[in-house]
Amino acid sequence: MATVIAQATPVNIEGVSRESLFKALAQETGFLQTGVVTSGNVDYLIDTTRLKTSQGSKSEWIGGWLRISQTSNNAAPEGEISPVNDFEPELGKTSIEPYLSAVIEAGDHYELWKINPSIV
DSSP states (O other): OOOOOOOOOOOOOTTOOHHHHHHHHHHHHOSEEEEEOSEEOSSEEEOTTTTOOSSOOTTSSTTOEEEEEEOTTSOTTTTOEEEEEEEETTTTEEEESSOOSSOOOTTOEEEEESSOGGGO
8 A cells, every 4th residue: 555645835925915815815705806996086996997897786895895905106095995885887986985095096906805904
């Protein structure tokens, strides 16, 4: 009888960003969505690449949380979190309140969470 010995492969975590880790988590669990802003303001963002769909449900992200993960200039509102109060899938638009401290701009990166990301 042959003996099989399992060998653990070390995990290389160097170079893994928060965003790439969350993207992998999103694909596996549906817990969150990550994307890049097409346009926005202090009270909403639009992502026509990842959020816009004719088959989505308005209730999909209402009650969820928006976190701005990276801005183009590493300034406000990077890192800010606000609850989602409206979602329009046909536009790819997510509205939030309270408002962020600065305008969300095209090219900014965001995370949409089903739970408050500050507890994760």
